[in-house]
Amino acid sequence: MSIGVSLLFCINIVCMPLKCYFTELLWTNPETFRPPAIFPEVASEFNxxxxxxxxxxxxxxxxxxxxxxxxxxxxxxxxxxxxxxxxxxxxxxxxxxxxxxxxxxxxxxxxxxxxxxxxxxxxxxxxxxxxxxxxxxxxxxxxxxxxxxxxxxxxxxxxxxxxxxxxxxxxxxxxxxxxxxxxMSWRYTKLAWRLLLCLSLAVLIVTSYICPLWQLKGNLERYAVVAPSPVSQKGSNERRRRVVRYNVVVGEPSCFVLTKPWVCIAFAADLLASTLYVAQACLRVCQTTSLLHFALGTLYLGRTVWFSYTALASVNVALKRWQKCHWIRPANTTVLAIAAGVVGGTITNVQGQWPPILQVYTWLFMLHSRQDTNQTMQMDSIFVNLVFAMTMCYLPAGVVGGRAVCRRLCTVRGGVDLVFHGGSIATLFALHPSFQAHCTLDQRGGDCYVCGFDATDVMVTITRVACIRGQLDMTRVTIDSDAPANRVAVGSLTISSANGPLVVTFRRGVDDCLWMA
Incomplete structure (x- = not known):
């Protein structure tokens, strides 16, 4: 079941550059699809x-x-x-x-x-x-x-x-x-760009997530997920020794894709090259008489979430350079995508019903306009697009702030963390955010749960494992190269600060496994 859900996420990511063709004009339409005999051909300049x-x-x-x-x-x-x-x-x-x-x-x-x-x-x-x-x-x-x-x-x-x-x-x-x-040349260029982006996303998913998953599967067929710990409770170690096979509940690779700045920039550039369809989508979400076109407009405006992802990637570079990762909490990518759909669709509709906001947008349009005998012939949308893009760039701050408020008001805490072992990388990031490779994006969506079953096919252990590629800042971690070869499937972390500065030691799993518990 989890593999099917993860596969749907993969397909969604790979096909994401082509979703815009639900709204945009297809590359197959000729430039003369509007017959001049019945449809006026408007000149570039008119009075x-x-x-x-x-x-x-x-x-x-x-x-x-x-x-x-x-x-x-x-x-x-x-x-x-x-x-x-x-x-x-x-x-x-x-x-x-x-x-x-x-x-x-x-x-x-x-x-x-x-x-x-x-x-x-x-x-x-x-x-x-x-x-x-x-x-x-x-x-x-x-x-x-x-x-x-x-x-x-x-x-x-x-x-x-x-x-x-x-x-x-x-x-x-x-x-x-x-x-x-x-x-036609412009439309074919955009199509080639989007197909190349689809191919790049597919390669990225395979190399950053599917290959490590395949390695994890191979290791679990030969070794225990983790070694028995001398500090663990006796019952816990006994359950681990009874395990005869493992099942893996896989995560989804979105977080590994979104941490690549070039992906965010590529999508943002594609959106800036399609501003006329952004304008069309805004027009469609400002009405509800046609729910189909309202939905299509909302779907298209959901693409503006890439401005948010681009802003997060830029902020991450700045915070890492200034060593201020503790200033911000990572944003959940799924919540951010949903929020972008709400802001892009619902909030735009609400703004369209509020006359003072419409007056502001009209003023922005009129900042760069051309008139003929007191009638406006041309306006420019550059300032409106800048305001909209900046709004989406600030969206993660609202999402993170809202999540913090919900956590503060929520009275039920910690119930899930008691049913599995592992997840040490999340604990490290919570205590010391500077060890994150990307401190602005929550990457826990890619974590997997390794379920251990005994000879009677009863699940006796659950271990949460995380892929360190793209998550852990390896420049701040000490690799335990002097330790004897591990005979466990995944790696582990040791955190020590008793005799001075904080030291985080990473011991790899067998075959330099990219996963850790």
């Missing part, structure tokens, strides 16, 4: 008049006859376009303008002038034309295009597409999200 012409063409493609009824959020897979529709009535104008705008799907990418004109159009001047089209860049590189127009006197979410009298002041606000079409 107010050409923008209106583009919107007129888009209105022919997306309207109440081409979009299924009752669908407020629609994804056009043919053209890779997200379409949002919001029905507004005259009673909505009784609320403050920010709350009125907050109900419109897609507002997160509205400019300041568009918000003002849209409120005026909905509540004051029904004849005003607010049709807009604007581009959002990332460091002056095109990311996506958004478009907006308003249809008067009609509820386009009505199942019968019926026209409502204009005196009812019912309007439908259309908002489009159109990702930029990348070149």
């Amino acid at each position: 107010r008049s050409t923008a209106k012409r583009y919107v007129t063409q888009l209105q022919l493609v997306y309207n109440n006859t081409t979009i299924p009824a009752h669908r407020a959020y629609h994804y056009d897979a043919t053209h890779d376009v997200d379409v949002m529709r919001t029905v507004m009535t005259s009673s909505d104008c009784d609320r403050p303008p920010l709350q009125l705008l907050n109900d419109i799907l897609g507002i997160v990418y509205f400019s300041t002038d568009l918000k003002l004109d849209l409120v005026d159009r909905l509540c004051t001047n029904a004849s005003q034309d607010v049709a807009r089209l604007w581009r959002v860049n990332f460091i002056d590189s095109p990311a996506f295009i958004s478009a907006l127009w308003v249809v008067s006197g009609q509820n386009d979410l009505d199942s019968n597409n019926s026209t409502i009298p204009t005196d009812s002041n019912v309007t439908t606000v259309y908002v489009l999200f159109i990702p930029d079409v990348r070149t």
Whole structure:
């Protein structure tokens, strides 16, 4: 059972670079998948008049006859376009303008002038034309295009597409999200990069975890997991002598992969090269009318956890250099990944419902923008992306702090530690964090439990063993090379500080085993 779970973790890690294709445009789509005959080809530079012409063409493609009824959020897979529709009535104008705008799907990418004109159009001047089209860049590189127009006197979410009298002041606000079409060479380059990353992760898992597991298995077939100890209780040593075979409950290799800085940097770079899909994911999690696209957006934003892992890798280097490992408690990788999903999805949705936060994001977008006759034509998302990335970098601090609070409030402690032997490396790290190779990441997920069975097939011992590769800072440990050859499967630690400074001595298991109890 444990092997199956561990295998699922391995497959999940190896396939992780390709998960983005649940959302991203596949490399098989040609650059001309949006036919210019029916879909407007927007120029890299456009002004107010050409923008209106583009919107007129888009209105022919997306309207109440081409979009299924009752669908407020629609994804056009043919053209890779997200379409949002919001029905507004005259009673909505009784609320403050920010709350009125907050109900419109897609507002997160509205400019300041568009918000003002849209409120005026909905509540004051029904004849005003607010049709807009604007581009959002990332460091002056095109990311996506958004478009907006308003249809008067009609509820386009009505199942019968019926026209409502204009005196009812019912309007439908259309908002489009159109990702930029990348070149085929760019998409194939990203695919090659991701496939290379998959291969590298597979090699890393095999060399850092599966090979040591295979060595542990071979040693346990020939030797006892640990030698009888003269200081152990008599019953404990007797149980160890009765063991005739061992079963290993294996851990999972995620912690060994995440401690490699190059892996974190590679994923973070891939994410920065895909900011237009991050923007699309943020748009999708700001609505709940389409739960499928909300889930896809949450899944994609979960990738931003690599900013957290990159920050932890950087902090680890600094703390090791300054010998300040005791300043921080290691973060649990699984909890961190779950927290990233919550922050990326749920928290983004909550922010999308809070007008003051939306105003802050609008201000960040407008810091680098271009206007034509008082209408915003272009905005840049660099500052928004920096804020989001920094938020994810600080996420581990919140996770570790929350875990410390939970431990302080929890009244049940220590129950599990009484049922197994071993785990000395965890004790060493708790007392002396400087002996950790990576003091910012908790690597106990890779630990294994060796269960010993007697001749009657009854489990009599449980020993927790940890792989020292990538966990123990061997530069601070004394290797007991003068000791006689061990005839036990795994190594052991001896900690001494009676006659001076702390001395940690490591005695290897047979065949220089990488595991220790």
